Amino acid sequence: MKHSLVLKMGQQLTMTPQLQQAIRLLQLSTLDLQQEIQEALDSNPMLERQEEGDDFDNSDPLAESEPSHSATSHDSTVSTSSERNPDSLDEADQWGERIPSELPVDTAWEDIYQTSASSLPVSDDDEWDFTTRTSAGESLHSHLLWQLNLAPMSDHDRLIAMSIIDAINNDGYLDESLEEILASLDPELDIELDEVEMVLHRVQQFEPLGIGARDLSECLLLQLNQLPASTPWLDEARRVARDHLDLLGSRDYSQLMRRLRVKEDDLRQIVELIQRLNPRPGSQIETSEAEYVVPDVIVRKDNERWLVELNPDAMPRLRVNPHYAGLVRRADTSADNTYMRNQLQEARWFIKSLLSRNETLMKVATQIVELQRGFLEYGEEAMKPLVLHDIAEAVGMHESTISRVTTQKYMHTPRGIFELKYFFSSHVSTSEGGECSSTAIRAIIKKLVAAENPKKPLSDSKIAGLLEAQGIQVARRTIAKYRESLGIAPSSERKRLV
Structure with a gap:
């Protein structure tokens, strides 16, 4: 094999730390993003929140490239500022030039930063009363033990009752037989089966009614x-x-x-x-803590037009601290100056990533609203078929980017709060050659079942026939799948007496 020098031209995507940060922020939910922002504020002295009414210089190169959607969406974007002394002016301008106006977050990079929606913890009060015993976060086991402590009972019976409560599952039923509960107790106590059954009857008088049943x-x-x-x-x-x-x-x-x-x-x-x-x-007895949803986008109607706005309460406005930025000195390689310069660069990248996230979210949400006007006007039955490729083609991004944007992002509409992925659905053909969304078909099925005769509920075949009469061609198996996804029982289980 002969060795030779060959000159080639090519392009490749370099996954820099800044690009990884931009992609990670893009797919975070609002609650996770707020936590990420707080961690950045705690670790980077160059970052600070912009309070209401603050006035600062917008001459920073980053602020000049800030996108502007509308008056409302501009309020919800992140603003930056940096007041610099003459010594640091040239150096800061060079940093600003190295930050592109648009971060290339539209990539096919694998979603390696999977996060789940965070739940807000329920604060614990020192004082409890009867009305708070069944509040969110309390387990059935602790609720029964609380009642046991108030019940007049001997120590001997209290020990048996604790064993019984331990054998009660989350549905309130006794998982173990009385013989098994008796075998788990200390043989030296000389407890008989009748005593266990008697204590069980005491426990069955606790709240909620029906607790401790064996079947x-x-x-x-x-x-x-x-x-x-x-x-x-x-x-x-x-x-x-x-x-x-x-x-x-x-x-x-x-x-x-x-x-x-x-x-x-x-x-x-x-x-x-x-x-x-x-x-x-x-x-x-609710055992799980409540999870809160903060909408990222707000949709409202104004003068027959649907307006899309970023939620101003979901995103704090950040800026570069002008005082600390002004302390950065040009041509100074000391450890302190290098640290401050690195922190300033990280702060600007972080702010730029947030701006890019907001801009991408606005583009996708606006396009979704444009294509799903029928849903906003008339409800689920007017939902149009929509897939990720349709939005990706309309906004000029990759489908993986659209998937990141629509995951754990929520839209507040006059019809409720929906995840952005809710607006995507497959389609079935109609007799006229058109397409009907699967979401619309589910809404029609729900409407038909709600209006059916309880004595003679509609079977899946009958529902398929009614949809076919409306020009929607759906197989019986598909009807059964949609019905199960809606939590609707089969026709044999929906039969009622009138």
């Missing part, structure tokens, strides 16, 4: 036994819960009427009484 029948009976004796059809409801739950589950109402010897109107009242009970009493 669904016992859970419903515990709740029925707490109702006033004058409650209509109480005895019949107990009979159904004790002996005929299988018939009720299969909706064999004719057999139930024969067993209970009641008429259809009477059976309807009995079933309604049972349906008011909670089959999962433990679910009343």
Whole structure:
């Protein structure tokens, strides 16, 4: 093989730390981004928040290249400023020239910075009362132990009760048998099975009603036994819960009427009484902390026009601290000056990344609103089919960038708050050669089921026929998939007595 020198020209993308930062900020949710900004403020002395009414010099090269969308969107962008002395002017101008006007965040780089939506912690008060015991963040186990501490009970029975509470799952049912609970206790205590069952009956009187049941029948009976004796059809409801739950589950109402010897109107009242009970009493105690959604984009209608604005409350305005920036000296290689110069460069890159994120988010959100005007005007049934490629082609970016922008980003509309990915859906063909969004089809299915006859609910085949009559060609299997995604039960389980 002969060695030779060859001159070639080519282009390649260099994943610099600044570019990695821009891409990472682009895909962060609002809550995660606020945390990232706070960490940057804590670690970089050159960064500071711009308070309301602050006036500063906009002669910084970075501020001159700041994009302007509209009056409202401009308020929500990040502003920068730097008051510099003459000694640092030339040096700062050189740094500004090295920062491009647009960061090339539109790349096919893999999403290696996956983050999840952060949840805001619930603050703990030192004082608790009865009304706060079932607040968000409290577990069912701690709620039952709190009631156990208030119950008059001997130490012997209290130990048994704690073992029983430990065996109750999150739905409120007893996972272990009484024999297993007895075997877990200290044999030297000489506890008998009757004592365990007696303490179980005490625990079953705790809130919420139905707690500590061994099966669904016992859970419903515990709740029925707490109702006033004058409650209509109480005895019949107990009979159904004790002996005929299988018939009720299969909706064999004719057999139930024969067993209970009641008429259809009477059976309807009995079933309604049972349906008011909670089959999962433990679910009343919320064990998870609330997660808050902060919309990134606000959409509103003004004079028959839909306006898209960045949420000014979701993004703090940052700037370079003019005092510290003015301390940077030209041609000074001391350790302190080098540190300040590096911090100033990082601060400007960070601000530029935030500006780029806001601009990209505005472009994508504006295009989504432009294509989904029908949804904003008329609701889900007017949703148009939309995929990432459509937005990417319209704004001139890569699909991976659109995916990052629409992940964990939310839009506040007059119809509610939606994730940007909500507006993307597949399509099915219509008889006229057009396309219909899967979101619109789900809305139509939901509307048809809500208007159906409860005695004769619509089957999947019947729904497919009704959609075909409207010119929408959907297979029965697709109807079943959409129905399950909406949480709608099959027709056999939707049958009701009228």
